[in-house]
Amino acid sequence: MRGTVLVVDDSAMMRKVVVRTLQLAGLEFETVLEAADGSQALTQLQQRTVELIMCDINMPVMDGLELLKQIKQQQLAIGVPIVMVTTEGSESQVLQAIAVGAKGYIRKPFTPAQLASSVLPLLAA
Amino acid sequence: MSDTLAESQLLTTEEFLSDRNMHRIDETLTEVFGMMLGCEISLHSPMESEPLSSASGGDEKTAIVGLAGVIRGTCEIRMNRASALSVTSAMFGGAPPADDIENSICDAVGELCNMVAGGWKNRIPCLQSRCSLSIPTVISGDHYHVHPNTPALRMNRNYLFGSHGLKLTLRCEMSPA
Numbered sequence: 394m395r396g397t398v399l400v401v402d403d404s405a406m407m408r409k410v411v412v413r414t415l416q417l418a419g420l421e422f423e424t425v426l427e428a429a430d431g432s433q434a435l436t437q438l439q440q441r442t443v444e445l446i447m448c449d450i451n452m453p454v455m456d457g458l459e460l461l462k463q464i465k466q467q468q469l470a471i472g473v474p475i476v477m478v479t480t481e482g483s484e485s486q487v488l489q490a491i492a493v494g495a496k497g498y499i500r501k502p503f504t505p506a507q508l509a510s511s512v513l514p515l516l517a518a
Numbered sequence: 519m520s521d522t523l524a525e526s527q528l529l530t531t532e533e534f535l536s537d538r539n540m541h542r543i544d545e546t547l548t549e550v551f552g553m554m555l556g557c558e559i560s561l562h563s564p565m566e567s568e569p570l571s572s573a574s575g576g577d578e579k580t581a582i583v584g585l586a587g588v589i590r591g592t593c594e595i596r597m598n599r600a601s602a603l604s605v606t607s608a609m610f611g612g613a614p615p616a617d618d619i620e621n622s623i624c625d626a627v628g629e630l631c632n633m634v635a636g637g638w639k640n641r642i643p644c645l646q647s648r649c650s651l652s653i654p655t656v657i658s659g660d661h662y663h664v665h666p667n668t669p670a671l672r673m674n675r676n677y678l679f680g681s682h683g684l685k686l687t688l689r690c691e692m693s694p695a
Contacts, residue, residue, distance in 0.1 A: 504553050
């Protein structure tokens with residue numbers, strides 16, 4: 394059992410799908426924090442320590458790329474792996490996300506095996 | 519994911535209406551349903567007398583995701599309530615919470631449409647980085663019309679998953695080259 398994961402997605406359904414898929418991939422977390430946009434995620438990160446962040450890109454209020462910029466600027470979640478989970482799959486977006494701190498990138502739809510292969514190496518590192 | 523359409527080529531009217539494009543859409547639906555819902559989906563040709571809402575008393579759900587960039591348009595997925603509930607339960611991994619069932623259904627149908635729109639555009643190299651998706655909008659009910667600002671190309675596809683039906687409409691206005 395691992396510590397805390399923060400799942401950021403404007404879809405409550407997709408947040409549940411990500412958590413369930415992590416479980417199916419053998420990744421159980423003691424605490425699951427959820428945020429519906431980047432702004433809510435920032436508030437959570439100012440108060441809590443997390444082990445992993447799974448983050449959508451297209452969200453209202455504050456999108457995923459802006460959240461990553463803010464995390465970097467505010468020096469939050471230092472060393473915590475951030476995996477982008479999104480339907481957007483262009484190379485430029487992947488590069489943009491990596492430039493602002495993402496360590497992994499997975500495109501929806503995904504299987505538990507694909508999620509595991511993106512997340513496990515980051516947690517083991 | 520590979521496509522013979524080069525990244526520098528624009529999506530033409532002929533390409534949009536081609537069998538190859540229909541195949542991309544079918545392939546995307548198969549992938550999304552297989553991976554996220556764990557079920558098969560197949561193309562269906564409904565009879566004119568076979569209304570989409572026959573099992574729902576007209577309570578339909580339509581999810582719309584906007585496309586913007588080198589093309590402008592929408593991806594729409596329309597289904598009756600029973601079909602939408604089936605999608606929701608499959609994505610949720612069981613029945614959605616009874617006290618939040620309508621929100622869960624709208625959320626699931628919206629996300630489904632988002633993945634289909636994204637999957638389709640990601641199969642076309644010239645759209646991957648030059649076409650963005652909007653956040654999904656979900657309409658409840660069946661008495662509505664979509665009025666694009668300018669005439670748009672339209673592609674309709676009907677599918678069956680289990681005993682449920684789904685109608686996909688892709689509308690597209692091409693930007694001048």
